[in-house]
Amino acid sequence: MNAETVGHPEKAERVRAMFDQIAPRYDLLNHVLSLNIDKRWRARVTRELAPVLSKPDARALDLCCGTGDLTIALRRAFPGSDVVGLDFSRPMLVRADQKSTTDPRVSLVQGDATRVPFPDGGFDAVTIAFGLRNLTSVESGLSEIRRMLAPGGRAVILEFSRPVFPLLREAFGFYFHQILPRIGGIVSGSRGAYTYLPKSVEEFPDQKALSGMMEDAGFVGIRFRNLSGGIAAMHVGDRKAT
C-alpha cells in the first residue's frame, strides 16, 4: 500500500465533481463574484513572467487552468510562446477549448496537477491560479511545479489569501461566507461549491506560510505580493539556474 496516496482520491473526486457541475457558468460567476478584479490579478501574473516568457519559443504550463482564462492571457501577452493548460475537469477544458479554438499554440490536457504527465524541466514558466488549495497535497503540487521548471524558470502562484487590513478582512469574510455562497448557489445550482470556496481559503496557508512551503520545495528568490489588500496573493519563485 502506498500510504502517501491514501485518502487522496476521495478529495480529488469530490473537487472534480464540483468543478464539473459549475463549469457552464464558471466564467460568468467568477467575473461577477470577484467584481472583475480577477482580470487585473491575471495581468499581474503575466507581468511577472515577462523575463522568462518574452524569448521566442518559450514554453509555459498553466496548471488547474479551468476554463483557460490565464492560459489565454499568457498566450496574448507572449505571442512567441507555447502554452499548455492542464486541468482535471473535462467540462472546464471543453469551455477552455471553445475560447482558444483558433490558437494552434495553446494545448489543453486533462490531468492531475500533483502527477503531471510532462518530463522534468520542460517549461520556462509554470502558473497555477486559484488551484493550489484544491490539490490533495499542496506539498506535492509545489514539488511538481518545481520539477517541471527548466533551470532559471519561474513559477507564479495566484491564490486567495488573507486580507491584511482589519476592516477589509471583516467585510470580505462576511461577503465570502454569507453572500458568495448564496449568489453562487443560485446561479450555478451548486451552493456546496461556493460554501467549499471560503472554507478551502480559510484552511489554506497564509502568505508567509506558503512562502515557507515553497522554500521547502526548493524554490529560490521567493517573494509574494498582496493583491487587492490581500484578498489574493501572488507568490513568485524560481528554479535555480544551473
Place this chain on the structure above:
Amino acid sequence: MSRLPSPIPNRRRRLSAAILHVIVLTIAFLPVASIGASPVQDTSLKRDTLLNGLQVRSVRAAGDRVSVVSVVRAGAMFDPAGRSGLARMTAGLLFAGAGSYTGERMRAELENAGASLTVDTTWDATWIEASAPPEKLSVLLDVVSLALTAPKFAPEDVAAAKTTFAGRAAAELDDPVGAAERGVARVLYGKHTYGRAIDGDPASITAIDVADVKLFYQKFYGANTTVLSIAGPTDPVAAMALVKPRFGRYLKRAIVPATFRPPAPVAATRVYVVDRPTPPGADVRIATLVPGRSAPTLAATKALAPLTQGALASKLAGAEGLTVRFDARALQSPFVVGFHVQTAGLADAIAGVGATYEAMRATPPSTAGVRFDEAPGGSAASVARSGAASDFYVMQKLSPDPWNYQVSDADIRSASQAALSPALTIVIVGNSAEIAAALKDRYQVEPLVLP
C-alpha cells in the same frame, strides 16, 4: 478617448475600489444573510471539522495559559511486529525538525513563548499537549501544526532517537519494576501487540530505520485521525481562525482499524518468574483481563480499582508500594495489582489477593463514595485534554461516551466478576530459586525470559 491622470496612485485606487465593492455588497445583502443566522449562539465553545476531516474544538476556560491538545490515532497498538517502540519514537521525532524549522528552532520558539510541551504515546493514541500564555497561541499552533503536518525525520535524528530509546528499554529491563510490567504484558497478551512494550526492547529499537518511521507517520498521522482541542482565556472564534490556515495542509488518511485477534481468556491461575538474582524481595504483578473502553462497564471498572486497593491495603500488611490500576484500552485491558514484598511473605500476599477478590466477588463494594478524578473541568489543560479525549474516543469508535460516570451497584457487580476473576496471571521478578522455594507447596511456577 483620453484618460485624466488620477490624483491617487493606481494601486491605492484599485484597493479602495475593492474595499468599496465588498462593503457595498455586504450592506446590500445584510438583511438576507441575517435571516439564516441563529439568534442564540454559544460563544464559549466553537467546533468545526476542516475539509481534510480534522476535528477542532475551541473552548473558553479560566486560567492564565492557553492549552492545545492533539490526540492522534497513532498508538503503540499499531507498532509492527519486530518494531515495538516505533509509535513512541515517531511521536518524539515530530519535534526534531519540521517544515522550514529545525529541531533547535522549534525548541527555541516554544521556549521564547514561555511554552511547555509534552508528547506521550499510549496504546491507543499519541498525545501532544502544549500550553503557553494566551497571546502566544499562534506560536504554539505554528510549532504543533508543523510537527503534525510536515515532520522531517532526518536520518541523524532517527539515529539519535534510536540510541536514546535503546538505552531506555535496556534500563527498564534491568529495573525489576519495569521487568514486572513487561512480563505481565507478555504473559497476558502473548503475541498480541499489547504483549510488547510501548518503549520497545533493545532488539526492536535497533531494527527500526528511517523508512519505518516515515511509513508509520504516513499511515497513522492524518487530519481525520486527529482531534485538536484548545482551551484557555481566549476567544474560541479567534482561536479557530488561527487553526485553519495552519492545519488545512494536514493530509487525510485511510483509517486503519484495530482488527487484532483478542488474547485467549485465562482459564486458571498461572505464576511466572523473571529471574533477577540481585535485588532483595520480589516485585509482583497480579493481573486479569477485562473488557476495553467500549464496554458498558468501563466506568465501573475504573471505580473498582481504588475500591480494590482500599480493600487490599489492610490484607497485605507486608507489601510495599501497593497499587491497583485499570489500564483502559481499545481492546481487552489489564486490571493489575502491583506491589513489592519480601520473598518470605510472598505466598501469603498472593493468597491475600485471592481471598480479597473472592470476598469482593461475593459482596461487591457499594458505589457510595465513588469519585472520579478524571471528570472534565478545572484548568485549561484539563478542559482541553478532556475535550480532546471525549471527541477522540467517540470519533474513533473506541468508547460511546467516555465521560459517562453514572455507575450503579449492578455495574460494579458486573465489573467485579470480570476484574476480580479467580483465574489470575501472576508475574514475579526476583531470585527465582528463592521464589520457587517460597511458593513450592502452593503454586506451580514457570520461568519467563524477557527479550
